[in-house]
Amino acid sequence: MRPAIIWNGVQxxxxxDIVLSELPDDELVLQMHDDLYDGLKEEIEEGxxxxxGRGWAPYxxxxxxxxxxxxxxxxxxRDGILFVPEVLLSANAMKSGMAIxxxxxxxxxxxxxxxxxxxxxxxxxxxxGKNLVSMMMEGAGFEVIDLGINNPVEKYLExxxxxxPDILGMSALLTTTMPYMKVVVDTLKEKGIRDDLIVLVxxxxxxxxxxxxxxxxxxxxxxxxxxxTAKALVSRRHNRGPA
Ligand code: B1M
Numbered sequence: 001m002r003p004a005i006i007w008n009g010v011q012x013x014x015x016x017d018i019v020l021s022e023l024p025d026d027e028l029v030l031q032m033h034d035d036l037y038d039g040l041k042e043e044i045e046e047g048x049x050x051x052x053g054r055g056w057a058p059y060x061x062x063x064x065x066x067x068x069x070x071x072x073x074x075x076x077x078r079d080g081i082l083f084v085p086e087v088l089l090s091a092n093a094m095k096s097g098m099a100i101x102x103x104x105x106x107x108x109x110x111x112x113x114x115x116x117x118x119x120x121x122x123x124x125x126x127x128x129g130k131n132l133v134s135m136m137m138e139g140a141g142f143e144v145i146d147l148g149i150n151n152p153v154e155k156y157l158e159x160x161x162x163x164x165p166d167i168l169g170m171s172a173l174l175t176t177t178m179p180y181m182k183v184v185v186d187t188l189k190e191k192g193i194r195d196d197l198i199v200l201v202x203x204x205x206x207x208x209x210x211x212x213x214x215x216x217x218x219x220x221x222x223x224x225x226x227x228x229t230a231k232a233l234v235s236r237r238h239n240r241g242p243a
Contacts, residue, residue, distance in 0.1 A: 020046050025054065029065050036069035036097075037076075039089025044097045058104040062132070066097050070128065074204075094128055098135065105139035112143050114234040116200075117159045118169035119147030121180040126173035129203060129223070133169065136223040137230060142167075153187045160188075165197065166234050169226070170216075172203040182214040189215070198233045202226060 020043065023031055028047060035043040044066075051061045073090045076082040082090075116137055120130050127149050134144045145163050147155055156168065168188075172178040181201050188194040194215070201211050202220040211219025217233060220226035 021050050025051070025056075029068075032065045033069040033072055036066065036090050036093050037073055037082075039086060039093050041089075041093040041096045044093040045100060048097045048100045052100075052104070058101045062098070062101050062105070062135075066094055066101075067132070070094055091128055095131070098128075098131060102135050102138075105135050107139075111141065113141040113231065114166040115143045115145070115163060116167035116169050116230065117145045117147065117156065117163055117165040118167075118171065119151040119156065119159075120149040120171045120173075121177050121184070122150055122152045123180065124172050124174050124177035125149045126171070126203075129173065130169075130171035133171070133202065133220070133223045133226045136227050137169075140227045140231065142230065153184050156184055157187065157191070160193065160197065166237070167198045167200055167230055169200045169202070172201075173205065175205050178203065178205055178210065179214075181216065185215040198230070198237065200226060200229060200233075 018031060020028060020031065028050060032044060032047040035047065047065060048061055051065060052058065070090065073082060073087060077087050118130060118134055118137075120127055130146070130149075134146050137144050145159055145165065147159055156170075159165075160168065168184075170181050170184060172181060185194065185199060188197065188199070198218075199216040200218050200220050201214065201216040202222075206219055208219050218229045220229050
């Protein structure tokens with residue numbers, strides 16, 4: 001065990017002194033933010049299991065421990081304090097925590113309410129937010145076909161033809177890749193299939209106005225909004241019946 005650190009005259013625990021299971025919930029969540037920041041995959045997995053074991057809802061573990069931790073990582077990435085290799089480690093730790101939560105969030109037993117094809121657009125390899133949307137949609141009873149990252153329009157078209165989804169979801173995290181959403185929507189129009197689908201878009205740099213400009217049915221600020229919007233638009237469509 002490493003000795004305790006003396007800092008500003010105050011004895012501070014070193015990371016190796018910390019036993020996650022002994023921390024109260026609020027301190028454990030803060031420690032998990034630190035561990036995510038440091039890309040500590042095993043500690044994140046342990047923290048997730050501890051919170052679940054204490055009766056936390058999977059959604060709360062996801063939003064309060066993981067998503068909030070990633071928000072902090074994002075700020076320091078933006079400010080040049082963290083760099084790509086470090087953020088990759090954080091992303092991997094986040095994904096391993098999400099992998100534990102995924103089956104729990106999907107465990108609704110509810111009948112399928114619709115089908116969604118989703119993917120991150122061409123040129124963009126960010127997938128944490130998209131994965132989160134997929135998880136939440138599955139949890140809400142949607143069947144989700146996840147195309148992964150860096151999708152050219154052809155990939156979306158193939159998946160639409162093969163799976164005949166109710167919804168097409170697109171994610172973009174870069175200002176340079178978000179315009180590609182319009183390429184996809186315009187191609188759907190050219191093919192005469194735009195109105196067969198509900199098109200939902202999301203990603204940190206987007207907004208409502210952008211969603212309208214690319215011709216989407218809705219912009220979704222986060223995964224919870226994506227679920228609510230999808231449910232509302234699918235049920236409106238079903239009530240309207242076939243054209
Ligand atoms: Co990147 N990156 N990154 N990155 N990265 C951002 C996006 C950036 C904002 C960081 C910054 O500078 N502040 C910045 C973009 C700036 C800009 O375009 N204006 C940036 C940059 C510049 C880059 C590189 C260019 C860096 C470089 O190489 N120099 C490079 C680009 C690579 C590429 O894609 N071609 C790059 C690389 C990476 C990593 C590989 C290191 C890693 C990605 C790992 C991975 O995803 N597997 C990474 C990460 C992790 C980030 C930040 C820090 C975090 C993104 C994230 O996962 N957030 C990010 C900073 C930030 O966003 N503040 C950043 C957590 C996630 C839960 O939120 O993705 O917003 P988010 O998803 C939300 C909503 O947006 C919404 O719901 C989600 C859940 O609530 N949503 C949808 C998302 N998609 C949706 C789809 C829907 C509906 C809702 O469909 C229906």
